[in-house]
Amino acid sequence: MEQYSMNLTLKVWRQKNSAERGSFETYPVKNISSEMSFLEMIDVLNEELIRDGKDPIAFDHDCREGICGMCSMYINGRPHGPWQNNTVCQLHMRAYKDGDTIVIEPWRANAFPVIKDLMVDRSSFDRIIQAGGYISVNTGSPVDANAIPVEKDMADAAFAAAACIGCGACVAACKNSSAMLFLSAKVTHLALLPQGHPERRTRAMNMVAQMDKEGFGACTNTGACEAVCPKGISIENIARLNREYMMAGLASDK
Amino acid sequence: MLDSKIPSGPLEQKWTDYKGHVKLVNPANKRKLEVIVVGTGLAGASAAASLGELGYKVKAFCFQDSPRRAHSIAAQGGINAAKNYQNDGDSIFRLFYDTVKGGDYRAREANVHRLAEVSVNIIDQCVAQGVPFARDYGGLLNNRSFGGTQVKRTFYAAGQTGQQLLIGAYQALERQVALGNVKMYSRHEMLDVVIIEGKARGIICRNLVTGELEKHFGHAVLLCTGGYGNVFYLSTNAMGSNVTAAWKAHKKGAFFGNPCFTQIHPTCIPVSGDHQSKLTLMSESLRNDGRIWVPKQKGDKRKANDIPEEERDYYLERRYPAFGNLVPRDVASRAAKERCDAGYGVGTTGQAVYLDFKYNLINKYGRAEANKLGIDNPDTETLIRLGKEVVKEEYGNLFDMYEKITGENPYEVPMRIYPAVHYTMGGLWVDYELMTNVKGLYCLGEANFSDHGANRLGASALMQGLADGYFVIPYTIGNYLADEIATKPIPTDHPAFIETEKQVAGRIDTLMSIKGKQTVESFHKRLGKIMWEKCGMARNEQGLKEAIVEIQQLKKEFWSDVKIPGSINEMNPELDKAGRVADFIELGELMCKDALNRNESCGGHFREESQTEEGEAKRDDANYSYVAAWEYKGDSNWELHQEQLTFEVAKPTQRSYK
The missing domain is CATH 3.10.20.30 (Beta-grasp domain)
Incomplete structure (x- = not known):
């Protein structure tokens, strides 16, 4: 060129x-x-x-x-x-x-206050992860990595969601400043893997609660987030999050 | 004076025996012990999370806005582990041996063996955390191969392995933050270590948002602050990657090990102009499927695709038939430099070689896919189309990145690549327990000098960072802290804290009061130029001596003419950068001094005076089979200590990949 x-x-x-x-x-x-x-x-x-x-x-x-x-x-x-x-x-x-x-x-959202010029505070994202964006396993001696096969399609889909870089462009693009794409990517990543199953219900509930507490807005499915996501994270993840959240709220195994 | 504390006994028993006999701290006492972790990359995040899980009170610090940003995130290709899932003859011993040989016999055998042993646990741990490694259709983990090995032992997640591993460690860390076991300080930069009665007892750091200095106590301090490749200005490191934390520790007494051991990565996108702020790596995994070549004819200006097969020189395959394009990084980098210096380089600057995927796109992937689909005698176009799909899945993000930066489509035309600074094998000297020679001050991951000798093999940095953080420090720190259970937390109004904070504040005041004419960036660029030209891919006595003089002059100029805008008590990125560049200047001098002292070639350290007839690095084991550990003795003054290396199992030979 x-x-x-x-x-x-x-x-x-x-x-x-x-x-x-x-x-x-x-x-x-x-x-x-x-x-x-x-x-x-x-x-x-x-x-x-x-x-x-x-x-x-x-x-x-x-x-x-x-x-x-x-x-x-x-x-x-x-x-x-x-x-x-x-x-x-x-x-x-x-x-x-x-x-x-x-x-x-800068990114403009109540949950991302400006620190200086174009720099914003995105620590609210860290707190959403703290609310449940992990698998509770301590360092130690888990089972052999190949003991639990994971269907390739599932592993690939989990990876596609896990590719989120946590930049916050989804929030900046959203007219409601919703963090649903970010949150749903994490919930999807962990829900699609067998290792993440035990905590999937509490995870969805707690992370959504934290998102609301941080002052992010609601999702109205305009898809602006997906259009600007640098990693091409799909809004299908939001649909999956909604299913996870509903299941967590409605069903009980006990 | 240098006690590496390597346990006795046979090599393969050392770590097991150590763990069986090391002192323990009971759970009630762990809660009374505070540990500071600086840096939240793979080493720092995994250490902070693991120590938090054990019950220690942890404070973790990073200069970025979130621990998830640490530069481990940019690692692309993969992580090695001796799982032998491929049944191709891999073993802990092979990984150990490849690493010692790849490091050109300048690493400690005991450390490397331990690294190979725990490599298998890392993969189990990461999978349990939900790291989405690549899998095959049976649902089991996939592997690829990397340079310097003849087995497939590299686990990966497309070209984003570092990201996935770091997010795994970050999530483990955030879980501990939520549980209250770790307190996280983002946008904080460590500016000094506090030493009381010979032991590291805390740090002074700057809150980068407010500019305020803070004092933090810890019974032990862990530096997990990464490498110092940015001393060259242009490198594949992140813009913020710096040596400051390690350098402050060095000036407080911690020895710096093998500072001149720098890794120049062979496959990076070439420099495009003076505006260049950093360089971008194209993963070594691409050498699995890409063939490196230059035209056979000097100064050939034809387009790559117009040069016929028989006029291409696949120089790595020609020179190293056994390993071909998968020779270790140092060897591949020098071979590229040799071709370009001889006038065969390509692109506008002539400082590039081709990395070409067409052959494997067609013959390896295209044919395999065509066979699967039962297409007989497919034409080239079909093969390319089928092959592209596979290559896209393996390396898609890297190809996209290349296209964004260069505007060229690497599926169609070969990539242009050139070596660039990527990793530093040198770092703070540590013993087997990862403790520096300052008691209670530990150093993990790239920031220490320990496991890679004079050259690191690909996919081994992630392995070492996580090994140190997940599986080594949780054991070794207990051996120290077991004797500290009676030590009450020291209040930060202790005179040592006050005095150290005063020194830090004084230095900031001095920097701000210079009010000179030249920007921080301009000094950094000049330093980088000196380092790249005289302490880069090839070094010689005269050049190094000149570099030392030039750096000393640059230092004087910096401290009398640097211009820093803004003020102290506010967010001031230029001030932060000034402090880092000042430290890089001092480090640069030490690197040259170390390179000058080591009158042999080994791994990434190539002294032109010491080469074989074929132009390969020639070691001098009789005189330099040691770790050079430098003690800071004041301005431009260091004393050399030697830790002799002994090889009981992997006997040093002339490294050959032919």
Whole structure:
């Protein structure tokens, strides 16, 4: 692919901390190569800001390989920008052309308060996992790994759900700020494996209760979450979560 | 002075005997003992969870916003274990032997054997936690092969094995958080270790959101803080990966082992320009199915697909017929560099070689699928179509990632790859119990120096991280803490805590008061350039001596001209980065010093002065069969201690993969 260079206008959300009000600032950036990643373009801007004695833009990022789930930018009205199945760290500037204006905001949700600029607090996700997103097995001597065969289709489906990186794009895209895609991916991952069966009922109940407590909204099945998920997590998982939740609420084995 | 505390007895009995005789702490006493775990990657998360389960009071720290972000998550290809599920002749001994040989006889036999022993437990543990490893149609676990071995012992979850293992450990950790056994501190960075009467008793850390310094007490401190590959600026490490925690411990007395042992991974996406902030790995597992080649003709500018088969040089298959494309990483990296330096490299920079899947796409996967479907004499197009489906399932996410970064479709054209810094075998010196020479200060996972010698085999980092955290430290820490049950928690207004906090605050003040002209990033880039050029894939005496002088100058310049925006008592990522880069600069000097001292080639450490006629690494066992453990003696001043290595079972030979 031919490399080209572009000049852009960025409108970036700036907010000093969680207590103060934020606003948009406009920054021109020049000579951006189409081969740069989006975050490298922000790096270039930040270097300029620092040299000019200004405060650089704070944003979360770490692995820059699309797997740690830390990067989180809402770009022109879409979490992680225009590409399908993609995190912003893997977005490259060949997605843009000379003269474009790009609006960059943080994830917006009550359960994700802004820490600074584009950085938000997603510890609510950790607390949802704490409520039951695990299999209660201590380190020790479990049975041999091959003692319990798992149907390949089930194992593959569990893996597809477990691929969630916990970035929160689903929440950012949802008009209700619901965390159902995130939660359902975890419930599905564990419910499809025999190892996860013993706790499946309490897991679904407790995780949903924690999600509500954190202030995430309800799911109205618009599918916005699935459309922006960088890992292609399917909303079928939400249907499965609803079944798990219903079963947990209605049925009793005792 | 260096006591590695390796138990006596036959190699295969050492760990069993150790566990049978090690001191225990009773459950009531465990509740009174506090343990600090810094870092929440595979080693840290598994250690924190396991110690919490045992009943210790654990405090865990990470600089990211959640423990699930640690860079273990990016590991792609797999995790080794001597399960021998494939019936292909694997055993604990083979895994042990491959690892010692792969490390070019610079690792401790006893540690490596223990690693191979517990590898089988790791897989059982992870499956019980719900880690969705790849399975075959019978529902049993699948394996693939990795470099430096001739068996299939690598367990995997597509190209996201590290992610799945870390999420398993993270969930175990969060379960302990929910139970109140572990208290989690995210967005906290350790900035010093507190030592009282010769024992590690706590840490000073910075709350990265508020900028405040905090003091935390622990009866023992575990550093699980990963490797220091970012000393090269460009590496496959995450942006935040740093040496600071380990370096602070080093400056407080912990010896640094084999700092120059760096792994350059052969298959990474090449640098595309000056803006590059990091490099991306393409998993070693791709070498199962990809063939590496360059044109036979120098400076051949044709497109890869236009170069006919007979004009391609599959140089690994040519040079190493027995292992072919699956030679260990150090060997594959040097071979790529050799071809590119000789003018055969491809791409715009000439600093790349091809990794080509077409052959196996057609001949291995395509044909197998065609056979299954009963298609006789399939044409190439059908074979490619059928093969693609299989390759997609095995490596889909990696192929997608390659396309996003380069804009090229690797199903159609070969990948362009080049070696990049990936892992550091060196790290804090630890004994058999994973304790540094500072009492009560432990080091686990990539942050320690112990198990991989001078070169790590693929899929062994995940194995070591989890071995240390799940199955080693829960036993060995008891041997220390059993004698600490009478030690009451030390209040953090103890003079040692106050003094250490003052030093940390003083350093931050100094950094902020420089108010120079050059950004932190620019210093980091310059350091990286020096390290890559003079302490990278090939090293020589003159270059290393120059590098030391250049780094010392860079350090002076940094401390007089660095520009850090913002202030101290707020979130300030530039300040965090400045502290890390300052530590990297000091580490860089030590790495060069270590590389200069080790006048032999071994594994990833290639001294140009020491090579065979065929250009392979030539060890000097008579003079360098030791771990170089460096003691910090003040500014630019270190004293070398040697731990002699003895090989009773895996007798050192010239490593050959031919």
